[in-house]
Amino acid sequence: MTEFLFFIEVVVGGLLAGTMYSLVALGFVLIYKASSTFNFAQGAMVFFAVLAFVGLMELGLPFVVAFFATVFLMFLVGYCTERLVLKPLMNQSEDTMLMATIGLGFVLEGLAQAAWGVEVRRLDLGIGDFPIPWIADSTGLFISALDLTAGTVSIAMIIGLSVLFKYTKMGLGLRAVADDAGAASSIGIPLKSIMLMVWTTAGIVALIAGMMWGARAGVQFALVDLALKALPVLIIGGFSSIPGAIVGGLIIGATEKVLEVYIGPYFGGAIEGWAPYVLAIFFLLYRPEGLFGEKIIRRV
């Protein structure tokens, strides 16, 4: 019985940690939808956003003020990106865009460190990374309060964004641009404002993901690499799908924990780092569009 409880605990912990991957992946999906580019700068945006947030808090700003100031800052990042990177590169190949996002990533990392320094910061959200007592008492499961909060926040974000895209005019515009930017432009959908909206939203998602990760692991440069875990998440879930991002994140989160605990010892541990990529390779072989990726519609 305790064996089984332990298994559940591992799975639940993995699922909740997985929602954090989902949150990061969500930022990638947004930008992939709008410009068919894997945004390598997303990790840097996570780092930049949360470091700015912590920096502003250290200046003595209250939590809420610092949060919205950072949101505004991410809007500015989106605006500058549209102006200085996307617009001049419009109509270039997707490879060019990809390279540009790598460059953008370096710029953001550099800016963040120049402004706020390189040391690891603590971020205290007031939610501890320890088991919730009443759940532990009633079921015997140890579930971290931070994990549970992150899971709830991620799910709320994902539902919110899905509703936004399905039912608002901007959302319709974004989905139209995602399908055919040229045709969208021909009927008067302003690509510029759609891009700005998408990059700002991706910036906000990055900030929230950064806050969750930062609260657990400290606000540090490693967040940039952690964000790349979103790659297997996206391969499994599908690059262009919001539900895909969440399910992909859950699968990765749960699988890597289960594998780590039960199979890890045979490999000398630390298989968490690479197991998701192995899973991703299987998906690439058997279901390359991912679980929820948009099937390529081709009339014959």
Added chain:
Amino acid sequence: MTETSGNILEIEGIEVVYDNVIAAVHDVSLSVPRGKIVALLGGNGAGKSTTLKAISTMLASERGKVTRGTITYDGVPVKNQDPAVMVGLGMVQVLEGRRCFGHLTVEENIIAGAYSRKLSKSELKNELEKIYDYFKRLKERRKSQAGFTSGGEQQMIAVARAMMAKPKMLLLDEPSMGLAPQLVEEIFNIVRELNVKEGVSILLAEQNTNIALRNANYGYIIETGNVMLHGSAQDLLSDPKVKELYLGISKEGRKNFRDVLRAESH
């Protein structure tokens, strides 16, 4: 009314160059009278699409540029405005190959056409109903994903979507492409109906000379980026050279205009 103010669109001697080196249009002049249908005819690579994109300013997104001549739409010089600006002025292009938003439903596609307009929910509903009156077939399929509809339906979606922007002028690029004859007939009937009832002026690029001239008021024939011949649709339909070259009523296989003119000058 003077001749000029009667034209919604005037093009004078434009040259269009792609990537700074490839000239796709050398010298094209044409005008579209307000409320009329004008056909732009010619084979593959004649410069029809390029001319349309120069007018709608979609050219910039393909690294093309108007290097000579002027385009005036409704009194406004067309330079390098954003396509969204042109849509705001009432000019909408239906791109070649339909280009529906495949993952959106038929209705979402059509609604997307009204993006540039500020409509309340009830206004939007009225506009939709008006569009469905013209495109009855689309009403039945409104919940289907556009990517899975037939070629004819997709062409209708593309035209319906453009009409939702409430254009004064519509640029249609090869609406007949790859469609069965009776569908082409159906689409041209709708286009003419839109022209008559909504008063929208139409410039139409077509390879299907016959159907285009039967539905247009005026026609221009272009080849290798130059206007070779123009006249009223009636005159062109009965012109022996047009008959021979573009309507497929020839004794000795297809030729182009250049060959005929050369033969005549000898």
